Amino acid sequence: MTAVSLLGTASYLPARVVDNDFFGLDVESNGGAMFRGSRHRHHVADDETAVSMIERAAARLGERLGAGAVHGVDLILTNVTCPDLPFTGCGASVARALGAHPRVVVDLHNAGCVSFVYMMKLASVLIRAGEGTSALLCNVQNLAGRVFRHPGNRTRPQSAVPGDGCGVGLVAASAASPIEAIVVHAFGEHADDMQIVSDDGEPWWAPRATPMHVDFSETRVGAIVARGNRLVPEVVTEACRAAGLPLAAIDVLVTNQPNPTFLRNWREALQVPKDAHVDTFEDHGNLFGAALPIGIERAVDTGRLRPGDHLVLGGFAHAGDYAASAVVHWYPAA
Amino acid sequence: MKVDVGDVSAIPGVRRIENFPKEAMNAAAMELTHAVYPHGEVYGRYCTLEEHIECPPEEVFRYLADVRTLAEWTYSLRDFEPPDARGVVCFRDKIGGETLIYTRVVANREAMAVDYHCAWDQGERLWMIYLMRVVPAELVLDRPGSVVLWTNCKHPYYDANPFPERAPAGRKVWVGDLWPFFYAGHHIELQNLKLILEHRHAHGLPVLPEAAA
Numbered sequence: 001m002t003a004v005s006l007l008g009t010a011s012y013l014p015a016r017v018v019d020n021d022f023f024g025l026d027v028e029s030n031g032g033a034m035f036r037g038s039r040h041r042h043h044v045a046d047d048e049t050a051v052s053m054i055e056r057a058a059a060r061l062g063e064r065l066g067a068g069a070v071h072g073v074d075l076i077l078t079n080v081t082c083p084d085l086p087f088t089g090c091g092a093s094v095a096r097a098l099g100a101h102p103r104v105v106v107d108l109h110n111a112g113c114v115s116f117v118y119m120m121k122l123a124s125v126l127i128r129a130g131e132g133t134s135a136l137l138c139n140v141q142n143l144a145g146r147v148f149r150h151p152g153n154r155t156r157p158q159s160a161v162p163g164d165g166c167g168v169g170l171v172a173a174s175a176a177s178p179i180e181a182i183v184v185h186a187f188g189e190h191a192d193d194m195q196i197v198s199d200d201g202e203p204w205w206a207p208r209a210t211p212m213h214v215d216f217s218e219t220r221v222g223a224i225v226a227r228g229n230r231l232v233p234e235v236v237t238e239a240c241r242a243a244g245l246p247l248a249a250i251d252v253l254v255t256n257q258p259n260p261t262f263l264r265n266w267r268e269a270l271q272v273p274k275d276a277h278v279d280t281f282e283d284h285g286n287l288f289g290a291a292l293p294i295g296i297e298r299a300v301d302t303g304r305l306r307p308g309d310h311l312v313l314g315g316f317a318h319a320g321d322y323a324a325s326a327v328v329h330w331y332p333a334a
Numbered sequence: 335m336k337v338d339v340g341d342v343s344a345i346p347g348v349r350r351i352e353n354f355p356k357e358a359m360n361a362a363a364m365e366l367t368h369a370v371y372p373h374g375e376v377y378g379r380y381c382t383l384e385e386h387i388e389c390p391p392e393e394v395f396r397y398l399a400d401v402r403t404l405a406e407w408t409y410s411l412r413d414f415e416p417p418d419a420r421g422v423v424c425f426r427d428k429i430g431g432e433t434l435i436y437t438r439v440v441a442n443r444e445a446m447a448v449d450y451h452c453a454w455d456q457g458e459r460l461w462m463i464y465l466m467r468v469v470p471a472e473l474v475l476d477r478p479g480s481v482v483l484w485t486n487c488k489h490p491y492y493d494a495n496p497f498p499e500r501a502p503a504g505r506k507v508w509v510g511d512l513w514p515f516f517y518a519g520h521h522i523e524l525q526n527l528k529l530i531l532e533h534r535h536a537h538g539l540p541v542l543p544e545a546a547a
Contacts, residue, residue, distance in 0.1 A: 219507050222514035229373055269370060 003175035004124040006311075006328045007069070008300075009293035010061035012053050012166045013284070014042040014145065022149075023160045037260035041163025041285030043145030050080040050090045050140040053166035055097045058136065061168050065333050069170060071100050074132030075123055079108045079115035079289050080140040082147060086205070094138060104131050111184075112317035113256035115139060116169065116292035117324035120313075121182045123171040134172035141165055141288040150211040152199075158214060161259070163285030167293025177331040181243035183235055184324040190227065193220045193319035216319060227320040228262055233269035236314040239325035245310055247271060252305045252330075254295040256288070256315030257281045266314075278304070291315075300332060307331050373514075381516040382485040387528045389535040391446060391470045391480040397531060397541045398448040398466055398482075399441040406543070407527040409519060411435060422457045430509065432502040436460060454509050455500035461489050462509065484524060486516060 017040050044053070062070040078091045089107020094100075104126055111118035116139050123135035141164050148159040171179070197215040202208040216224060232255060240247055253272045255263065257280055267277050278295040280287065287294055292313055299305035307330065314325035343353040351359075387394055397403050401423050404411045410429040417423045420438065427435040436457030440449045446468040451460035464486060471479040492510030495501065501508075512519065534541050 219511045222512050226374060226514035233372075269372065271369060 002128050002173050003178050004127050005172055005174040005177040006120065006179055006296075006326075006330075007170045007172055007174065007177055007333050008061060008065050009167055009169040009296040010057050010064055011168075011290070011294040011297050012057035012060065013294075014044045014048060014053070014164050016043045016045055016145065017041075018043050018144075018149070020160060022154070024155050037281055038160065038163070038285040039282050041144055041160075042165055043149050044142045044164045045145070048142070048145070049084045050078075050082075050142060050166075051084065051093045051097055053140050053142065054078070054090070054094050054138045054168060057138070057166045057168040058094075058098055061136075061170060065170055069134065069172075069333075070136060071098055073100055073134045073136040073170070074103045075106075075126055075135035076100065076102045076104075076138070077106045077108060077119040077123060077135060078138040078140070079111070079119065080138075081112070081143045081288050090140075091138075094136075098136075100136070102132070110317075111289075111322045111324065113258065113286075113288050113291065114315035114317050114322055114324040115289040116167070117182060117313050117315070117326045118184055118322065120169075120171055120179060120326055121184050121324070124179060124182065127171070127173050134170060137169045137171060137293070139167045139289040139293055141290040143288070144285065147211060147213070152211040153213050156213060161286045163287055165284055165287045165290045165294055167287075167290040167297070169293045169296070176333065178329050180245070180327045180329055181239045182324070182326040183239040183242060185235060185322065187231075187321055187323070190224075190318075190320035193217050193224055194321075220319070224319045228258070228316055229265045229269070231316045231320055231323040232262070232266045232314050232325075235316075235323040235325040236266075236270055236312060239314070239327050240312065243310075243327035245312075245327055249310055250312045251276065251309035252299050252311050253277045254292055254299060254311065254313050256317075257284070257286050257291040257295070259286070275304070305330055373517075377514075377517045379488050380485060381488075381513075381520065382483070383517065383520050383524050384481060384483050385524045385528055386471055386475065386477075386479055386481055387531050388479045389531040389541070390478075391468045393535065393541045394480040394482065394531060395441075395443065395446045395448065395468045398468065398527075399439060399443075400542055401437060401439045401450075403542070404437065404450070407530055408523050409526070411437075418457075422460070424457065427454065427509075429512075430454060430502075430507055431505055433505060434502075455495075455502075456497050459496075461491050463487065463489075482524065482527070484520060486520070488513060 019040050058070050076091045076095055084090055091105035091107045095102050108115055119137040144162040144164045148162050153159045195215045196204050196212050198212045199210040200208050204212045247270055250272055260281055278299050280295055309330045311328040311330040316323040342348055343350050405414055410427050411425040412428055413426040415424045422436050422438045425435050427433045433454055435452055435454055437450055437452045448466045450464040452462040453460045467483045469481040471477050471481050474481055492513050495508045
């Protein structure tokens with residue numbers, strides 16, 4: 001079977017930094033445990049698009065891996081939380097911006113906070129099927145500046161949680177930094193526990209006076225928390241087993257970043273020391289799907305992730321409708 | 335008349351030193367002892383908490399056995415009404431908005447056991463049972479005060495409200511939805527109990543509020 005590698009990731013964070021005071025609420029008490037622990041987050045500028053964010057992150061990836069490696073990709077996969085246009089994905093526009101000529105473009109609309117692993121899986125499948133030799137994976141989180149900073153949402157406790165950012169990664173047919181296992185799961189029974197609602201009751205696409213926000217069913221919060229606590233350790237354990245990696249041999253764990261309580265619980269369950277688990281929540285809030293590639297970059301830049309390390313990725317999406325994990329035997333491109 | 339009930343070691347699965355040597359016992363103990371336990375494994379079917387309280391056991395028992403004190407140390411039981419003929423008291427459980435919760439205390443002074451038989455919305459079938467026991471800390475911890483043990487068992491009604499027609503109109507939450515948070519909620523309530531009783535005991539106040547009158 002063709003070896004497929006994760007060769008590197010890079011980020012772009014919007015210039016606008018927002019601290020807790022912006023939300024006009026006491027994040028420490030008012031928001032409850034679900035919303036504690038962040039000090040800053042970035043918000044996209046009003047004229048900033050998903051494509052422009054990907055372009056900037058891709059330029060940085062080019063500095064790390066060589067511009068040719070990025071512009072020469074033949075697969076582009078994207079996941080954007082708040083798309084630039086209602087019903088088109090941005091992958092083709094990304095190709096234009098990068099001057100790339102991909103054979104396959106996939107604009108994923110699912111797997112949310114763990115869509116980077118989901119895209120790793122799809123890219124591996126496409127590469128092994130002969131559809132290309134390298135893939136650019138792009139995660140854009142831009143809901144914070146586009147939806148949660150709206151005056152009608154700003155003082156909701158949930159609005160302080162998201163932070164914007166873009167992470168991109170390069171996956172290629174290569175044995176240099178091999179992906180040793182990828183596990184993805186979909187749980188249809190959890191799909192309806194998160195809704196997008198608006199105070200006036202209108203659907204998000206309808207013209208209306210109030211902004212949309214996220215609604216985790218009040219009756220299911222206990223179940224969703226219990227589910228989140230369980231799903232990630234389970235799927236990480238499954239991926240490590242598939243890779244033949246004992247949990248104690250995890251060198252660096254990068255997960256999605258919903259809140260500090262989940263991060264603590266996942267570490268405890270997997271018995272991963274705190275300094276081996278990348279935590280970007282305090283500085284960037286919940287980066288949704290972009291948390292994984294941005295977290296990997298941070299692990300590299302801080303010297304935490306070293307050549308030969310076993311890098312383990314994991315997370316869950318929304319109210320638990322997807323969970324995924326991957327194991328990478330990390331050797332960054334020189 | 336003496337009835338021969340047979341050798342208990344012959345009952346399949348019973349493991350005693352006669353049929354289960356110490357080496358096997360050690361191996362089984364090793365296997366059964368994990369470094370960490372998932373929350374659902376520890377608190378999924380039963381939810382047991384325990385706490386030491388710096389207050390004499392007789393006083394703790396007297397406090398718990400008086401149903402009115404639930405309006406003090408619980409998070410959300412308020413506005414109780416006098417007991418009916420069966421000794422059932424009706425409170426409002428504010429965690430469920432306008433929800434009524436019916437409660438009967440079954441206490442045994444000798445065993446220092448206090449059980450609250452409760453139910454949301456109706457008082458005929460009291461199926462939410464809070465089992466509490468007060469133990470003299472002198473006996474079990476060699477220190478003054480009391481140990482309080484508190485267990486809930488996950489009755490099937492927690493999974494599905496058997497009397498939905500009795501719920502207040504428009505209520506979305508069901509008490510069983512909160513089961514994953516029972517440990518947390520009961521932990522906070524047990525701390526309330528500890529703080530209230532320790533405060534009153536330390537300051538020489540009566541543990542029951544109206545006893546001062």
